Every structure is written in structure tokens, then in C-alpha cells.
Amino acid sequence: MTNRPLDPQAAVSSIKLLIGSRLANVRLLGLAVHAFCTYLNFGETEAYQVQLALVEAVTNVIRYAYDGQPGQEVEVTVTLQPQCLSFQVKDTGRSLPALKPKTLEFDPRDVDHLPEGGMGLVIMHHVMDRVEYHRDGETNLLKMDKYFTPRQPPP
Amino acid sequence: MQIEDRIIEDILVVTPLEKRLDASAAVDFKGKMVDWINHGHRRIVLDLSLVDFVDSSGLGAIASCLKTLGAGGDLVISGIRDAVLSLFQLTRMNRVFQIFPSPEAAIKGLTG
Numbered sequence: 001m002t003n004r005p006l007d008p009q010a011a012v013s014s015i016k017l018l019i020g021s022r023l024a025n026v027r028l029l030g031l032a033v034h035a036f037c038t039y040l041n042f043g044e045t046e047a048y049q050v051q052l053a054l055v056e057a058v059t060n061v062i063r064y065a066y067d068g069q070p071g072q073e074v075e076v077t078v079t080l081q082p083q084c085l086s087f088q089v090k091d092t093g094r095s096l097p098a099l100k101p102k103t104l105e106f107d108p109r110d111v112d113h114l115p116e117g118g119m120g121l122v123i124m125h126h127v128m129d130r131v132e133y134h135r136d137g138e139t140n141l142l143k144m145d146k147y148f149t150p151r152q153p154p155p
Numbered sequence: 156m157q158i159e160d161r162i163i164e165d166i167l168v169v170t171p172l173e174k175r176l177d178a179s180a181a182v183d184f185k186g187k188m189v190d191w192i193n194h195g196h197r198r199i200v201l202d203l204s205l206v207d208f209v210d211s212s213g214l215g216a217i218a219s220c221l222k223t224l225g226a227g228g229d230l231v232i233s234g235i236r237d238a239v240l241s242l243f244q245l246t247r248m249n250r251v252f253q254i255f256p257s258p259e260a261a262i263k264g265l266t267g
């Protein structure tokens with residue numbers, strides 16, 4: 001569902017993407033975001049990391065806000081401003097604890113205590129320039145911004 | 156998740172044949188890896204040359220496999236793409252796993 005064409009020259013362009021709350025659907029969002037990043041001439045690693053931040057956010061929604069239950073919806077609005085790529089992730093699941101930046105503290109030599117989870121938030125805060133979460137009525141809203149320097153778009 | 160496996164010099168080399176090791180693939184991946192570990196494979200090369208996306212769930216599954224191997228086992232990475240390597244770096248997992256450019260280099264590293 002496109003509101004406006006994705007045009008880097010335009011002041012604001014946005015697109016809404018909607019998936020059902022199944023982990024298998026998250027890759028569709030990831031692939032779409034990677035395509036946006038490629039269109040914006042992001043480097044391969046940066047495009048991967050921005051995709052990763054969104055994938056982590058939506059995976060958290062499905063796992064924790066919806067407790068892994070299918071049949072719910074996750075709505076992602078991707079907004080392109082001249083120097084900022086923004087995501088708004090919307091769900092109607094249970095509210096989550098405040099998304100505070102975390103650091104990964106572990107001893108790389110202590111294999112028995114390596115983290116297997118809890119890395120998603122770290123990744124989101126590391127990759128994105130701004131991460132905000134709040135609840136509005138029955139809706140959870142996660143907003144993430146990534147600033148960039150515009151480059152010549154492809155023809 | 157489809158994973159190709161082969162044994163070279165008593166070392167198990169596993170190559171995921173799918174492009175994404177994410178939350179929807181991590182459980183299956185981990186299950187197959189644990190099966191191999193439980194069948195006695197102690198030295199494993201995980202060849203990620205065909206994988207272009209790993210998320211924290213996939214990374215957590217890889218870490219879990221290393222923990223399952225325990226003392227005396229080894230799990231090393233080969234063929235990782237630069238973008239995916241950036242995930243290992245930002246989570247500091249590049250300090251946990253030995254990373255080699257190819258399965259052949261990994262085997263040499265494990266047997267040398």
C-alpha cells in the first residue's frame with residue numbers, strides 16, 4: 001500500500017507494509033527494507049545492518065508483544081525524508097518494558113555463559129541513530145531513524 | 156533449513172544452503188547441528204558462504220551450538236560475508252569464534 005512514490009527528491013515519501021504475526025513473514029519486511037537501502041545507495045554492510053535493525057524489532061514484537069501467536073498484525077511504515085530513513089513499527093500486543101539501550105557484557109573465553117538472546121536491542125541501538133518506544137492506548141509504537149547523506153539516486 | 160554436510164579429515168563441514176539464518180530458521184538449524192554433535196562430531200566448520208543474512212536469533216543458535224559442544228569441541232566459521240561479519244563484530248562474537256576465509260583454511264587451522 002503506497003502512499004506516495006519513494007522518491008529521494010520528494011520531501012517525504014512513505015510506504016506501509018503489513019504482515020501477519022509469523023516469524024516466517026519477517027524476512028519479507030527485511031527484503032523490502034534492504035531494497036530501499038540499496039535504492040538509496042547505502043553500502044552493503046550498512047544496508048544489511050538497517051535491515052537487521054528492523055528484523056530485530058519486528059521479531060521482538062512477534063515473540064514478546066504477541067507471545068509468538070499468529071493471527072495478529074504488524075504494521076511497518078517506512079518513511080523517507082531527504083536525509084533520514086525512518087521506521088514505525090506498530091502492533092496491538094502487550095506492552096513491553098521500556099527499550100533501554102543495553103550493552104553485551106560477557107567474557108568471550110567463557111563459552112558456557114555466552115549470550116544466546118538479548119542481542120536484538122543492542123543491535124537496534126547500535127545501528128539506528130534514534131530508537132523510541134511508547135504505548136498509545138492499545139497500540140505499541142516503535143520509531144527508529146537512520147540518518148544518511150543523500151547521494152545521487154540511480155536512474 | 157537445508158544444510159549440506161561433508162567430512163574432511165575427521166572434521167564435519169556444514170554448509171547451510173539457504174540465504175537466511177534468521178528467527179524462523181534458527182530452531183531447525185540448531186536442531187540439525189545438535190544432532191550432529193550428539194552423533195559424536197566434536198570439530199565442526201560452519202561454512203556461511205551461501206548465507207547473506209544472519210540475525211541475532213541465528214547468531215544465538217550458533218553460540219548455542221558452541222556451548223553444546225563444550226570443552227574439547229570446536230566450532231569455527233568460514234566464508235562469512237563482510238556484512239554478516241559486521242553482526243559478529245558489533246556483538247563481539249568475532250572474539251568467540253575463529254573465522255577463516257574458506258572451509259579449507261578452517262580445516263588447516265583446526266588440524267595444524
